[in-house]
Amino acid sequence: MTLQAIEPAAAIELLASRLAPIGTEELATPDATGRVLAREVRLDRDSPACDVSAMDGFAVSAEELTAGVLPIVGECRIGEAPETLPAGSALRIYTGSPVPDGADAVIRLEHVIESEGSITLIKGKSVRAGEDIRRRGENAAAGSVVLSPGIELTAAAIGAVATVGLTVIPVHRRLRVTVITTGNELAQFGEGELKPWRLRDSNGPALAAMLGAAPWIESVRRMHANDSLDSLKMAISLGLGGSEAVVLTGGVSKGAYDFVPDAVRAEGGDVLFHRLRARPGQPTLGAIAGGKPIIGLPGNPLAVLTAGRRVLAPLLKRLAGLATFDPPASHVTLNAWSGKPLPLTWWRPVTLTAPGVARLAALQGSGDVCGPAMSDGFIEVPPERADAGPYSYYSWRI
Numbered sequence: 001m002t003l004q005a006i007e008p009a010a011a012i013e014l015l016a017s018r019l020a021p022i023g024t025e026e027l028a029t030p031d032a033t034g035r036v037l038a039r040e041v042r043l044d045r046d047s048p049a050c051d052v053s054a055m056d057g058f059a060v061s062a063e064e065l066t067a068g069v070l071p072i073v074g075e076c077r078i079g080e081a082p083e084t085l086p087a088g089s090a091l092r093i094y095t096g097s098p099v100p101d102g103a104d105a106v107i108r109l110e111h112v113i114e115s116e117g118s119i120t121l122i123k124g125k126s127v128r129a130g131e132d133i134r135r136r137g138e139n140a141a142a143g144s145v146v147l148s149p150g151i152e153l154t155a156a157a158i159g160a161v162a163t164v165g166l167t168v169i170p171v172h173r174r175l176r177v178t179v180i181t182t183g184n185e186l187a188q189f190g191e192g193e194l195k196p197w198r199l200r201d202s203n204g205p206a207l208a209a210m211l212g213a214a215p216w217i218e219s220v221r222r223m224h225a226n227d228s229l230d231s232l233k234m235a236i237s238l239g240l241g242g243s244e245a246v247v248l249t250g251g252v253s254k255g256a257y258d259f260v261p262d263a264v265r266a267e268g269g270d271v272l273f274h275r276l277r278a279r280p281g282q283p284t285l286g287a288i289a290g291g292k293p294i295i296g297l298p299g300n301p302l303a304v305l306t307a308g309r310r311v312l313a314p315l316l317k318r319l320a321g322l323a324t325f326d327p328p329a330s331h332v333t334l335n336a337w338s339g340k341p342l343p344l345t346w347w348r349p350v351t352l353t354a355p356g357v358a359r360l361a362a363l364q365g366s367g368d369v370c371g372p373a374m375s376d377g378f379i380e381v382p383p384e385r386a387d388a389g390p391y392s393y394y395s396w397r398i
């Protein structure tokens with residue numbers, strides 16, 4: 001069966017729509033950092049839960065302080081129930097202390113003169129009702145949604161989870177991914193002198209580096225298959241058995257020894273796309289078997305990086321439970337364009353040189369491992385464009 005070449009975004013959408021997020025587990029809140037939240041989090045009480053001072057100073061009646069001198073008659077301690085402010089007086093107050101009943105403003109320390117146990121406004125300063133008071137519920141009211149499911153738990157999110165009082169939180173389990181390298185040309189461990197027609201595996205380590213850094217990936221298991229249908233079938237079967245996603249590199253194109261498409265189908269894979277309208281990475285294949293994605297990346301090292309980052313990574317994010325699995329990219333402008341336009345999407349490695357500015361990496365083609373080595377990521381050049389951009393930019397970090 002020949003499938004039409006498809007746009008990268010459409011390929012992601014097609015396969016993502018067939019994937020369900022992995023199951024969940026409960027973790028102690030701080031241990032969930034970087035993990036994908038699996039429930040909605042709502043505020044259990046108003047934030048703040050009572051009126052509190054925003055500054056160190058004095059709780060007063062704005063009208064009374066504006067009118068003259070106020071004796072300091074006590075203090076509002078932080079962490080203790082609100083005091084009552086007697087009429088015609090001031091209470092010391094600290095950032096976060098509950099505002100006493102009877103006060104309608106906080107005047108900060110540096111705006112008053114304190115003398116003989118009383119305060120007066122410094123000349124030129126004024127005080128208004130409501131000043132420097134954080135009102136109960138002004139951040140958010142009890143019951144409001146603070147976090148939606150499917151977000152990655154950042155430091156800010158963990159703070160919110162903790163403030164709601166959740167000591168354990170449901171998150172999606174982490175993915176186990178199997179990466180299968182293919183090809184009889186790859187050197188074996190301990191092979192000794194490397195003949196020029198043999199080569200070291202760079203795709204396996206590059207993919208393990210890209211995927212293994214994600215906090216929602218548990219493990220990247222590496223396997224190797226020879227260029228034979230049986231060897232590939234065995235590796236795919238083992239991969240499907242022990243992980244949530246299987247990624248292959250090489251053997252996916254049109255050569256006599258490119259058995260990946262047949263092996264994927266033989267192992268029950270429903271091939272949804274096989275060829276992207278994008279380069280490098282054109283022969284990329286996407287399939288689903290038993291609800292698990294199988295992604296066949298090409299063998300060329302740059303194609304592995306670009307299609308891995310642009311197509312594989314969003315699909316794994318979807319599987320990991322991330323709601324925004326193909327987020328909008330940031331943009332960079334090139335310091336200079338070079339090259340003739342292509343009739344398809346062109347992924348070109350770049351190095352960032354200033355905020356929002358990038359330089360094209362010098363490289364020979366998609367078989368060049370060294371050219372992209374110092375790049376930060378790549379730009380996505382739409383078909384027929386041949387100018388300095390701006391273009392969508394994808395970092396190698398997923």
Ligand SMILES: Nc1nc2c(c(=O)[nH]1)N[C@H]1C(S)=C(S)[C@@H](COP(=O)(O)OP(=O)(O)OC[C@H]3O[C@@H](n4cnc5c(N)ncnc54)[C@H](O)[C@@H]3O)O[C@H]1N2
Nearest residue numbers: 181201202203204250251252253254258282298299300303
């Ligand atoms: N007649 C056609 N030939 C090719 C086409 C085509 O459309 N028609 N597409 C080309 C494109 S584009 C690409 S990309 C490559 C991809 O081919 P495969 O996915 O089948 O990959 P292989 O042939 O197995 O390997 C390609 C290249 O990559 C090297 N390689 C493979 N694995 C590794 C690894 N783990 N580490 C480092 N390098 C690896 C391999 O030795 C080959 O040099 O096909 C074009 N051909």
Ligand code: MOO
Nearest residue numbers: 280281282303366
């Ligand atoms: O598209 Mo291949 O992916 O030239 O390298």
